[in-house]
Structure formats: C-alpha cells, structure tokens
Amino acid sequence: MGRSPCCSKVGLRRGPWSTKEDTTLTNFIQQNGEGQWRSLPKNAGLLRCGKSCRLRWMNYLRPGIKRGNISQDEEDLIVRLHRLLGNRWSLIAGRLPGRTDNEIKNYWNTHLIKKLKESGINPKPHKHNLPKKKKKQKKVAAATTTAKKTSTKKIEEKKLISNNDNNNNNNNDDVPKTKVYLPKPIRVSSAFSRTNSYDSLTTGTSSSEGGEAAAEVVSYVPVAWLPEFELEDANYGLVGGGAEDDFLGVGCIFSSDENMWDKVYDEYLQLL
DNA sequence: AAGAAATACAACCGCCGATTG
DNA sequence: CCAATCGGCGGTTGTATTTCT
Structure with missing residues (x-):
C-alpha cells in the first residue's frame, strides 16, 4: 500500500510559527472550520504542511487551550x-x-x-x-463493525x-x-x-x-x-x-x- | 561575565486505524 | 475487497532559555 508523505517538503516552512502565520491560520479556521488539513495550508495561503497546521491549531491556537500552570x-x-x-x-x-x-x-x-x-x-x-496498538490487525468483515464501534x-x-x-x-x-x-x-x-x-x-x-x-x-x-x-x-x-x-x-x-x-x-x- | 550543562517545550516524524471511492 | 488517502497519536528531536560552574 504505502503512503505518500503528508506533504511535499519542498518550499514549505518549518520550525516555530510566526505571529502572522498563527493569525492566518486562526482566521482561516474561524471562517472555514477545522478539517481538510491537507488542503488547508494551500487554501489559507500558508507555506506549511497540513499536519503542521493541525498540530499548531490543536495544541496552541484552538480556543480554550490553557498553557502552563498545571495545578x-x-x-x-x-x-x-x-x-x-x-x-x-x-x-x-x-x-x-x-x-x-x-x-x-x-x-x-x-x-x-x-x-x-x-x-x-x-x-x-x-x-x-491498555493493549498496545496491534500490529496489522486482521481486516476482516468483523473489522467493519468494530471499526464503526470504535468510530x-x-x-x-x-x-x-x-x-x-x-x-x-x-x-x-x-x-x-x-x-x-x-x-x-x-x-x-x-x-x-x-x-x-x-x-x-x-x-x-x-x-x-x-x-x-x-x-x-x-x-x-x-x-x-x-x-x-x-x-x-x-x-x-x-x-x-x-x-x-x-x-x-x-x-x-x-x-x-x-x-x-x-x-x-x-x-x-x-x-x- | 562567559561558557557549559541542564531543562523545558514546540515541532517534527513515522506509524496506524478509519474512511472513501 | 482493495488501495489510496486522511486524521490522529505517541515517540523523538531541535532549540531557546535557564541555571550552574
């Protein structure tokens, strides 16, 4: 099967996010909602990998995130x-x-x-x-139902x-x-x-x-x-x-x- | 004051399960 | 049923910052 990399690394920014990037991402998600991470950077005009956008949003930009001061x-x-x-x-x-x-x-x-x-x-x-993630569980018909369950x-x-x-x-x-x-x-x-x-x-x-x-x-x-x-x-x-x-x-x-x-x-x- | 070592944490990477066509 | 794709997770790394010598 194989999987292509989540994005081409060519021409994409890496490392810490700038304020401008944060703003761009936040504005875009506020207007368009979460999801479609792969296409999001392109649509939002960000030179970032979709995964990177998701991570940034989930961990730092999302409303309600608390930082530090763990009680x-x-x-x-x-x-x-x-x-x-x-x-x-x-x-x-x-x-x-x-x-x-x-x-x-x-x-x-x-x-x-x-x-x-x-x-x-x-x-x-x-x-x-809890059980370790199973390596390549048999994907049989039953999987469909269990998949739905877990989903x-x-x-x-x-x-x-x-x-x-x-x-x-x-x-x-x-x-x-x-x-x-x-x-x-x-x-x-x-x-x-x-x-x-x-x-x-x-x-x-x-x-x-x-x-x-x-x-x-x-x-x-x-x-x-x-x-x-x-x-x-x-x-x-x-x-x-x-x-x-x-x-x-x-x-x-x-x-x-x-x-x-x-x-x-x-x-x-x-x-x- | 300067350099080294330690610490903290943001970000990346690779894998996996779920979903879709 | 299969292959491709996506979203998400956990492990790890890179580096900024702080503390120590």
Missing part, C-alpha cells in the same frame, strides 16, 4: 490517569479540559517522571496497561471533550501568541490565567496557587468521566478515602489494591 489537582489526575491508561496522552488530555496531549506528554516527561522517581514511586503505568466511541469522546471545551473556552483572546519563560520553578504565562476557566469548574477553590491551604483542598475536574466510574460502585478508587475524595482516590495514587485496578481496567476495556 496540583491536574497533576494528580495526570498521574492517576497515566497509571490507568499508560501513555494514552490523548485520552488523558481528554479528561483535562483545556490541556493538550502534547502538553501533558511534555509535562510528564520533564516533570512528573522525575518527581515520581524522587518520591520513590515507579512512574510506570499499572501492569494492566462511534471516538465521536462520543470528541463530544465529551468538545463539551468540556465549550464549558471552558470562549476566551480566544487569552491564547498566547508568544511563549513566555519565567524563572523556575513556577512558570507563569502572563497572557493566560487559568483561574477563569479551570478553577471555576472545580469546587470553586483554586488549589494551584494557594500554598498550604491548597493542599487541603480536594477538588476534581467535573468533566465527563468514564461512565463506569460513576456507576453503582462509587467506591472505585476511593481506597482509604472518604466519599469526598475524588474518583481515583486522593492520597492513594499508587494504591496497592490491584483488584481495584483490574476492575477499572476491565471496565475501561469494555468501554473501548
């Missing part, structure tokens, strides 16, 4: 989801409104792995990590994510146009405050900027969670925690309760 809540959530899902960054990102897979992936690789290791915690996901599933996921976005965005103006580096350890984007979108969705308290008080606050992102987690057994993940703990259990990120993880994993598999 403790979000960090906990990432860790738990990673434990459960492994390197399924897009799935993890889907549970964190305004966060992109790329950002989470970077954050994991640069911050969390180190942090977890320093805490003596194995950053590897749960042993029942539907994806659409559902997108709806959820999109709903979440809708709840969090409409702040296009906040999309940073230039990257901002500030002294470590706290990286603050002056152009983007997370307090408007994310925090308003949590229990109403920002735990990311509150020092000790923040540590006391147990809140969660009220996004559409995997439905199974909300079913009868509300105790999933509440190992050692009260009902007020969040869904996977604050303070027991790496619970030794393997049965619980097995259960969760099985249900998630069924979902897929």
Whole structure:
C-alpha cells in the first residue's frame, strides 16, 4: 500500500510559527472550520504542511487551550490517569479540559517522571496497561463493525471533550501568541490565567496557587468521566478515602489494591 | 561575565486505524 | 475487497532559555 508523505517538503516552512502565520491560520479556521488539513495550508495561503497546521491549531491556537500552570489537582489526575491508561496522552488530555496531549506528554516527561522517581514511586503505568496498538490487525468483515464501534466511541469522546471545551473556552483572546519563560520553578504565562476557566469548574477553590491551604483542598475536574466510574460502585478508587475524595482516590495514587485496578481496567476495556 | 550543562517545550516524524471511492 | 488517502497519536528531536560552574 504505502503512503505518500503528508506533504511535499519542498518550499514549505518549518520550525516555530510566526505571529502572522498563527493569525492566518486562526482566521482561516474561524471562517472555514477545522478539517481538510491537507488542503488547508494551500487554501489559507500558508507555506506549511497540513499536519503542521493541525498540530499548531490543536495544541496552541484552538480556543480554550490553557498553557502552563498545571495545578496540583491536574497533576494528580495526570498521574492517576497515566497509571490507568499508560501513555494514552490523548485520552488523558481528554479528561483535562483545556490541556493538550502534547502538553501533558511534555509535562510528564520533564516533570512528573522525575518527581515520581524522587518520591520513590515507579512512574510506570499499572501492569494492566491498555493493549498496545496491534500490529496489522486482521481486516476482516468483523473489522467493519468494530471499526464503526470504535468510530462511534471516538465521536462520543470528541463530544465529551468538545463539551468540556465549550464549558471552558470562549476566551480566544487569552491564547498566547508568544511563549513566555519565567524563572523556575513556577512558570507563569502572563497572557493566560487559568483561574477563569479551570478553577471555576472545580469546587470553586483554586488549589494551584494557594500554598498550604491548597493542599487541603480536594477538588476534581467535573468533566465527563468514564461512565463506569460513576456507576453503582462509587467506591472505585476511593481506597482509604472518604466519599469526598475524588474518583481515583486522593492520597492513594499508587494504591496497592490491584483488584481495584483490574476492575477499572476491565471496565475501561469494555468501554473501548 | 562567559561558557557549559541542564531543562523545558514546540515541532517534527513515522506509524496506524478509519474512511472513501 | 482493495488501495489510496486522511486524521490522529505517541515517540523523538531541535532549540531557546535557564541555571550552574
């Protein structure tokens, strides 16, 4: 079969995007909508590969994208989801409104792995990590139906994510146009405050900027969670925690309760 | 103050599954 | 059913920036 490269590299720009390019891309998508990535650069007058446009839009220009300032809540959530899902960054990102897979992936690789290791915690996901992408699965008739299933599933996921976005965005103006580096350890984007979108969705308290008080606050992102987690057994993940703990259990990120993880994993598999 | 090393993260690459004709 | 194409994902790289010596 083979696949031609997504675009001819000849004459196409690469590397960091300029403000002008960002504006062009944003305007074009606002007028014409997303999609048709291959033809988009040509239509929009951009000397970029379609993939590059998509990536730029998805990760930085799309309304509702939050940058930097990953809160403790979000960090906990990432860790738990990673434990459960492994390197399924897009799935993890889907549970964190305004966060992109790329950002989470970077954050994991640069911050969390180190942090977890320093805490003596194995950053590897749960042993029942979701199945690896299968190599060349048999494409038989059954594939058609399963394909449709998974497709539907994806659409559902997108709806959820999109709903979440809708709840969090409409702040296009906040999309940073230039990257901002500030002294470590706290990286603050002056152009983007997370307090408007994310925090308003949590229990109403920002735990990311509150020092000790923040540590006391147990809140969660009220996004559409995997439905199974909300079913009868509300105790999933509440190992050692009260009902007020969040869904996977604050303070027991790496619970030794393997049965619980097995259960969760099985249900998630069924979902897929 | 300057250079080296480390860090952070934007962007690219290649692959895969889904879709289409 | 097959081949071509597209969209999307995860791994990796390149480089700007910060920190260290």
